[in-house]
Amino acid sequence: xxxxxxxxxxxxxxxxxxxxxxxxxxxxxxxxxxxTAFLILNGRLPSRKELAVFTSRLRRRSHLPPEIYKVLRTLxxxxxxxxxxxxxxxxxxxxxxxLSPDDRKISIIAKMPSLVINSYRVVRGKxxxxxxxxxxxxxxxxxxxxxxxxxxxxxxxxxxxxxxxxEHDFNASAFxxxxxxxxxxxxxxxxxxxxxALKGPLHGGANEAAMQxxxxxxxxxxxxxxxxxxxAAHEKIMGFGHRVYKTVDxxxxxxxxxxxxxxxxxxxxxxxxxxxxxxxxxxxxxxxxPANLEFYAAPVFHILGVPxxxxxxxxxxxxxxxxxAHYDEQLQDNRIYRPDAVYxxxxxxxxxxxxxx
Amino acid sequence: xxxxxxxxxxxxxxxxxxxxxxxxxxxxxxxxxxxTAFLILNGRLPSRKELAVFTSRLRRRSHLPPEIYKVLRTLxxxxxxxxxxxxxxxxxxxxxxxLSPDDRKISIIAKMPSLVINSYRVVRGKxxxxxxxxxxxxxxxxxxxxxxxxxxxxxxxxxxxxxxxxEHDFNASAFxxxxxxxxxxxxxxxxxxxxxALKGPLHGGANEAAMQxxxxxxxxxxxxxxxxxxxAAHEKIMGFGHRVYKTVDxxxxxxxxxxxxxxxxxxxxxxxxxxxxxxxxxxxxxxxxPANLEFYAAPVFHILGVPxxxxxxxxxxxxxxxxxAHYDEQLQDNRIYRPDAVYxxxxxxxxxxxxxx
Numbered sequence: 001x002x003x004x005x006x007x008x009x010x011x012x013x014x015x016x017x018x019x020x021x022x023x024x025x026x027x028x029x030x031x032x033x034x035x036t037a038f039l040i041l042n043g044r045l046p047s048r049k050e051l052a053v054f055t056s057r058l059r060r061r062s063h064l065p066p067e068i069y070k071v072l073r074t075l076x077x078x079x080x081x082x083x084x085x086x087x088x089x090x091x092x093x094x095x096x097x098x099l100s101p102d103d104r105k106i107s108i109i110a111k112m113p114s115l116v117i118n119s120y121r122v123v124r125g126k127x128x129x130x131x132x133x134x135x136x137x138x139x140x141x142x143x144x145x146x147x148x149x150x151x152x153x154x155x156x157x158x159x160x161x162x163x164x165x166x167e168h169d170f171n172a173s174a175f176x177x178x179x180x181x182x183x184x185x186x187x188x189x190x191x192x193x194x195x196x197a198l199k200g201p202l203h204g205g206a207n208e209a210a211m212q213x214x215x216x217x218x219x220x221x222x223x224x225x226x227x228x229x230x231x232a233a234h235e236k237i238m239g240f241g242h243r244v245y246k247t248v249d250x251x252x253x254x255x256x257x258x259x260x261x262x263x264x265x266x267x268x269x270x271x272x273x274x275x276x277x278x279x280x281x282x283x284x285x286x287x288x289x290p291a292n293l294e295f296y297a298a299p300v301f302h303i304l305g306v307p308x309x310x311x312x313x314x315x316x317x318x319x320x321x322x323x324x325a326h327y328d329e330q331l332q333d334n335r336i337y338r339p340d341a342v343y344x345x346x347x348x349x350x351x352x353x354x355x356x357x
Numbered sequence: 358x359x360x361x362x363x364x365x366x367x368x369x370x371x372x373x374x375x376x377x378x379x380x381x382x383x384x385x386x387x388x389x390x391x392x393t394a395f396l397i398l399n400g401r402l403p404s405r406k407e408l409a410v411f412t413s414r415l416r417r418r419s420h421l422p423p424e425i426y427k428v429l430r431t432l433x434x435x436x437x438x439x440x441x442x443x444x445x446x447x448x449x450x451x452x453x454x455x456l457s458p459d460d461r462k463i464s465i466i467a468k469m470p471s472l473v474i475n476s477y478r479v480v481r482g483k484x485x486x487x488x489x490x491x492x493x494x495x496x497x498x499x500x501x502x503x504x505x506x507x508x509x510x511x512x513x514x515x516x517x518x519x520x521x522x523x524e525h526d527f528n529a530s531a532f533x534x535x536x537x538x539x540x541x542x543x544x545x546x547x548x549x550x551x552x553x554a555l556k557g558p559l560h561g562g563a564n565e566a567a568m569q570x571x572x573x574x575x576x577x578x579x580x581x582x583x584x585x586x587x588x589a590a591h592e593k594i595m596g597f598g599h600r601v602y603k604t605v606d607x608x609x610x611x612x613x614x615x616x617x618x619x620x621x622x623x624x625x626x627x628x629x630x631x632x633x634x635x636x637x638x639x640x641x642x643x644x645x646x647p648a649n650l651e652f653y654a655a656p657v658f659h660i661l662g663v664p665x666x667x668x669x670x671x672x673x674x675x676x677x678x679x680x681x682a683h684y685d686e687q688l689q690d691n692r693i694y695r696p697d698a699v700y701x702x703x704x705x706x707x708x709x710x711x712x713x714x
Contacts, residue, residue, distance in 0.1 A: 001358060007702030021703030030708055043702075047714050070431040071444075074424055079451035086549060087428075087451055090444040094436035170698045172540045176533055176550060183529045183557020192443060193533060193550035200540020202693045243695040336559045338600040341527045345364030345400075346378030351387055357404050 004178070008040060008325050009167045015248035019167055020044070028254050033137040033162050034058065037109065037321045040167050041328075059133040061103075061110040062140070064118065067095050072122040082199040084119045085313045089195055093188025104187050105324045112320045113137055116313040117144040138162050141317060142304060153265055154304060160258050161297055164251040165315055167322030173197040173204065177323040179337040181330040194323045198316060201238070208311040210239030211298035214275060215308075223278035231286060239295030240283050248290050255296035262303050269303040361535070365397060365682050366524045372605035376524055377401070385611050390494040390519050391415065394466065394678045397524050398685075416490040418460075418467040419497070421475065424452050429479040439556040441476045442670045446552055450545025461544050462681045469677045470494055473670040474501040495519050498674060499661065510622055511661060517615050518654055521608040522672055524679030530554040530561065534680040536694040538687040551680045555673060558595070565668040567596030568655035571632060572665075580635035588643060596652030597640050605647050612653035619660050626660040 011017045017024040020039050027036050034055045038046040046054060071091045075084055089108075092115070096107060118128040121144075129144040138159030142150035150158070168174070176197040180190040198204035217226045230237055242249055259276070263269045276299055280291045301311050368374045374381040377396050384393050391412045395403040403411060428448045432441055446465075449472070453464060475485040478501075486501040495516030499507035507515075525531070533554040537547040555561035574583045587594055599606055616633070620626045633656055637648045658668050 001360070002697040002699045003358070004696075004698050005701045006698040007700070010700035010702070010704075018704065021706035022708055026708040030710065035711070045709070045711075045714060048711055051711065067431055067433065071428055071448075074427040074431060075448065075451050076424065078454065080454070083447070083451040083545070086546065087444060087447040090440070090447045090549070091428075091432065094432045094440040094444055097435065097437070169700075170696050172536060172694055175694060175696060176536050179529060179533050179536065180550070180554045180557070183554050183560040183562070185553055185555075185557035185560075185562075188440070189443065189553035189556050192447070193537070193553040196542055196546035196550040196553075197537045197540050198542075199546050200537065200542035200693075203540040203542075205540070205542075243693070336557075336600070337529055337532060339361075339527050339532060340359040341361050341363040342359045343364070343367035343526075344362045345367070347367075347375065349378035351379055351383040352402070353387070354392070354402075354405055354408065357402060 003170070003175075004330075006169060006326075006329060007043065008322070008329060009169045011169055011244045013244060013246055015245055015250050017168070017250050024164065024250055025254065027163055028160055031163060033159050033318070036163050036166055040321050040325050041105070055136075057106050058110040058137075061107045062114060062131040062133065064111060064114050064128075065092075065095050068092060068115070069118075069122060069128060072119050075123050077123055077125065079123060080199075081116075081120050081123075081309045081313050082195065082205075084123050085116055085316065086192060086195040086199070088115050088119045090188070090192040093186065093192065096188070101187070105328075108187065108191060109320050109324065112317045113141045114144065116310065116317055117141060120307070120310055120313065137317060141314065145306065145310070150304075157258055157262055157300065158304060161255065161300055162318035164254060164293060165297070165318040167319070167325065171203065172200065173319065174322055174326045178326050178330045181327045182334055182337045184331075184334070187324065187327050190327050191320060191323050194319070195316060198319065199312065204312045204315045204319075206238055206292070206294035207298045207301070207315065208308055210295045211302060211308050211311060213238050214272065214279070214299065217275060217279065219271060220274045220278035223275065224282045227279065227282045227286060237283055237287070237289065239298065240287070240291055241289040242292045245290060245292070249292045251293040252291045252296050255293060255300060256291075259296055259300050259303075262300060266303065269299060272299050272302065360527070360532075361687075363526060363683075363686060364400065365679070365686060366526050368526055368601045370601060370603055372602055372607050374525070374607050381521065381607055382611070384520055385517055388520060390516050390675070393520050393523055394494075397678050397682050398462070412493075414463050415467040415494075418464045419471060419488040419490065421468060421471050421485075422449075422452050425449060425472070426475075426479060426485060429476050432480050434480055434482065436480060437556070438473075438477050438480075438666045438670045439552065439562075441480050442473055442673065443549060443552040443556070445472050445476045447545070447549040450543065450549065453545070458544075462685075465544065465548060466677050466681065469674045470498045471501065473667065473674055474498060477664070477667055477670065494674060498671065502663065502667070507661075514615055514619055514657065515661060518612065518657055519675035521611060521650060522654070522675040524676070524682065528560065529557065530676065531679055531683045535683050535687045538684045539691055539694045541688075541691070544681065544684050547684050548677060548680050551676070552673060555676065556669065561669045561672045561676075563595050563649070563651035564655045564658070564672065565665055567652045568659060568665050568668060570595050571629065571636070571656065574632060574636065576628060577631045577635035580632065581639045584636065584639045584643060594640055594644070594646065596655065597644070597648055598646040599649045602647060602649070606649045608650040609648045609653050612650060612657060613648075616653055616657050616660075619657060623660060626656060629656050629659065 139155035177194040496512035534551040
């Protein structure tokens with residue numbers, strides 16, 4: 001069922017994906033995080049000057065206010081990183097009340113990497129690492145995670161994943177953001193709700209779940225037996241299948257290329273790559289389900305040294321851009337979401353006092 | 358568009374509302390918060406023993422863990438009560454990881470009054486007031502707000518409003534909860550998203566907005582001129598109109614009766630009642646929009662001494678029951694929400710390098 005019009009992005013059953021009219025392949029090869037974010041937010045590619053201004057606004061707003069660290073220090077160590085991130089992001093909405101609508105958008109996009117990485121660090125008892133204003137979104141994630149600068153190649157790899165993750169029309173989190181926007185709640189409320197949806201293992205949680213599965217399978221030789229066992233038990237195979245893409249997820253193809261380059265360049269993860277290919281092959285043969293973005297993003301994150309629990313929060317560093325675009329689009333011609341449900345329950349029951357029950 | 362089946366509740370264009378087959382009029386007159394909550398969660402009225410067990414489980418779980426107070430003490434004083442509530446509720450999800458699915462539901466319903474009232478108190482620099490295990494949900498709200506026990510009549514009034522607020526099929530917040538549930542995210546995530554939606558002035562925020570409007574109008578004689586002015590400016594009249602109810606909102610009728618009894622019993626708010634009636638009359642004459650629940654709930658809260666900013670959070674003390682029921686219902690036969698959108702944007706654009714833009 002089509003619930004709305006959109007000008008932001010279009011995923012096609014034929015395995016195509018466009019952002020604002022540009023193919024994902026072109027943006028993956030040629031663009032940057034900041035340029036693609038500008039495109040998604042503004043509907044067109046920026047001029048050199050516009051990009052410089054946009055980038056500088058983002059960098060200057062990338063630091064977290066001290067209150068956020070105070071909130072983080074009160075949360076229990078064992079908590080799930082997505083629960084921590086959702087709480088810290090929600091707290092940001094209590095703090096940044098004075099910002100203009102436009103500055104709010106810049107702020108939440110700019111702060112997401114620090115929210116993701118430093119909320120993880122602080123709750124695990126580590127010192128926070130301030131983002132570097134000289135680094136882009138992808139490089140800053142790796143820098144804050146490690147406490148030292150990543151190579152240009154690693155930053156490029158992370159930025160490619162962010163571009164692929166940025167937007168995907170009415171996925172569950174973007175749709176959640178849209179429904180909340182339709183009540184005229186503010187953008188912090190709407191994106192807190194987006195983070196709530198992103199946690200789900202059928203949505204953003206799938207990358208972490210896919211990596212857990214790969215770890216369990218262990219090596220390529222075990223792939224066939226493991227997948228057969230899952231299918232026999234009618235269990236879901238994490239990282240496979242998509243509501244829109246029936247034969248190929250273009251983002252999975254691009255991430256697979258990226259994984260291959262990463263393995264070649266770093267010499268790490270050759271066995272993991274073989275394992276992924278073996279699982280992909282057997283799931284296609286037995287179930288005709290294509291690998292999706294999550295499946296190949298997980299091993300890329302793994303080789304880059306991202307702890308498995310941060311896989312899902314990382315997604316938010318990029319998808320926040322799509323959420324903001326959907327928030328804005330909904331408000332351009334707003335009507336509150338209040339869908340009908342077909343009532344199939346009891347009718348006409350007579351209330352009996354409790355003394356007679 | 359009907360998006361799902363439901364057995365929980367049904368609002369009808371004829372001005373009817375049933376919860377699990379029972380009319381809202383019957384439940385309003387004869388039931389209690391705890392009994393109606395049991396009905397909505399379990400699909401049937403409880404036996405005496407079941408109700409006693411359910412009530413005792415709720416009361417024992419009504420206290421907030423100390424970490425929540427630590428989180429609240431880090432938030433800025435001027436923050437919006439809904440932002441504070443959403444953040445505190447989200448934090449609860451980082452803490453209660455060990456509970457069973459059933460205990461989680463009991464816990465979030467039981468804790469909502471303390472979350473609402475004590476988050477408001479603490480962020481405003483006041484001491485928290487522990488809920489009394491001897492009091493019901495309605496009485497406890499007034500007790501924690503005032504620091505002293507309300508009269509039996511006042512508690513009965515508050516409980517009536519909670520019964521009316523408890524559930525309303527696929528309203529925006531329940532629908533948000535449902536979409537998040539469909540990703541298989543946990544119930545804390547889903548209800549945090551529900552709170553995000555509830556803040557919107559087109560949804561839960563309408564009761565606060567209605568009270569602001571009533572305060573601005575001031576007295577019954579000004580009603581006609583004020584409403585005419587709003588209509589001339591094509592502005593929304595807060596507390597009027599509903600997607601389902603076109604001529605009468607049964608909950609507004611019942612709350613109006615309640616307001617009349619409250620005025621008669623306490624001797625307070627006679628002018629406010631006259632003002633409400635005058636506004637209702639002129640909006641119906643000029644625009645054929647019926648008053649909705651928010652419009653008459655706001656003055657009831659006002660006479661009970663609820664600060665205006667707590668009007669919207671109060672809603673959550675009751676609607677949380679409906680959210681939990683929708684969460685459960687979605688998981689009984691789950692499919693992730695991923696609606697289609699009609700792409701009406703640009704296509705086939707060619708990427709031009711930034712040096713050539």
